[in-house]
Amino acid sequence: MHHMSPEMQACIDDCLRCYQTCLSMAMNHCLEMGGKHVEKGHFTLMSACAETCRSSAHLMLIGSEHHRLTCRTCAEICEACAADCERVGDMQDCVDACRRCAESCRRMAA
Template sequence: MHQQNQSLLDALNACIAACEHCASACLQEEDVKMMARCISLDRDCADICALTARLVTRGSEHAQHLLQECAEICKACGDECEKHGAHMQHCKECAEACRRCEQACRQGVAA
């Protein structure tokens, strides 16, 4: 597999794992209602990253379009997680993974 695709897949898979972990950890927070948007975006981000990874892996003609959407959702999720990152390590780590994935997806679109 091409090195650029492998780097992109690594970023997508790391983002999936970080988002799933963050959503699960947010559900354990005392004020779950305050974390509702974060949890929702974590789930959306993990799902779009998983679908994008599958399309990139098989060389789908639709991968480019999905990379754009994935970058947008990663940005939204990263923005939300950054709001909580100062006092929640799982949100900080998720925001960082989302930023790396957003950048990788944007590079994938440009390639």
């Protein structure tokens, strides 16, 4: 197994946590709440965020140097998702997970 830095392992953990949080909140919380929680823009952004987090974690796990590209994109999408979840309201778990992941991914993209 290739050696992984503690920073990369932390980023993988943050990405997987954000993936789980976004997907779970979209499929459970947002669908139950309805209204602005299921507006196309918001729901699509949450789905994009979850998938980008999953992809970034995957590329880091397999040791691809292309993780820098996905991490840069992931940080951007996570920031957008955090802001939108804040706008919609009652989604603090998602906001926190997205911000933590964005910060982690910015470090990995550098």
